[in-house]
Amino acid sequence: MTSRLEALCMEKGLKMTGQRRVISQVLSEADDHPDVEEVHRRAVQIDPRISIATVYRTMRLLEDAQVIERVDLGDGRARYEEATADHHHHLIDTRTGRIIEFASPELEAMKERIAHELGYKIVGHRLEIYGVPLDDAGDDARDEEERP
Amino acid sequence: MTSRLEALCMEKGLKMTGQRRVISQVLSEADDHPDVEEVHRRAVQIDPRISIATVYRTMRLLEDAQVIERVDLGDGRARYEEATADHHHHLIDTRTGRIIEFASPELEAMKERIAHELGYKIVGHRLEIYGVPLDDAGDDARDEEERP
DNA sequence: TCTGGGATTGCGAACGGTTTTCAGTATGAT
């Protein structure tokens, strides 16, 4: 059956090859932020004859077609998520690596204002917050200020 | 003479070798955000027998000693700035590559609040804004994101 | 349905930034 992303690709007029179909399926089913290696790992489970080079090429293709978005979380490799209309950011749980998405209109407005004050018009931006769960923040919290 | 960073290094008890002295001087004099290659370029001008490997090692050393801070601007290489007490962020002029530092207590507070609402305690974070000058923003303001 | 030719693939080699290995050298505590 046709995955969400596959449909999107066809709309954009991309040539649908077997491997693109598989990668689209993998990405459609993903609810996390996989890196290329992870996408490849999942794709191979569906069809073993997909090379990592093709995954790299396809990710780039889909990124250029604005079907997916690259997320740079500073860990040295590119991660991806489905492209969405609304701007959001990421909170990374440093303990588990879990990534939580959030959006804040106020934050957007403030950021916009700051740029304007500096004499600039925003063309892009990114915010990442690294944190640990409040409940057990004591263990490895690097710079803790108070502890109730 | 002794550079600002060199003094800091000695305070921290680091062994002061000739090349560390030179690199400290280079960094003390820098008012931008040089990458390793650039630091090496400047260091070699003072003493030609400094290898890039040593620059890499020294940058890491200084980073671990919290004398300098790594800045990841998403361009695929590490950039550095002197460590400062106050948290600040960067606005990158996509036209010229110029980097403008800014701080916003309100932004910090809001970010803190968002994390808290999500049940997290912040251990780190970063914000980058990419923009073009307001005065001549018309020309290429359309070309939103560029890839790092 | 069959076909032709440009697009796509797999493989391995190349790449750019960074780290490491190792033998030789310099540092600072004594």
Added chain:
DNA sequence: ATCATACTGAAAACCGTTCGCAATCCCAGA
């Protein structure tokens, strides 16, 4: 000054990513 130790330079290794090339695939057109 001496000596153990930490540091350095050069080159190789690394890691994520891209590229070159020959083989293969897709699909518009017949």
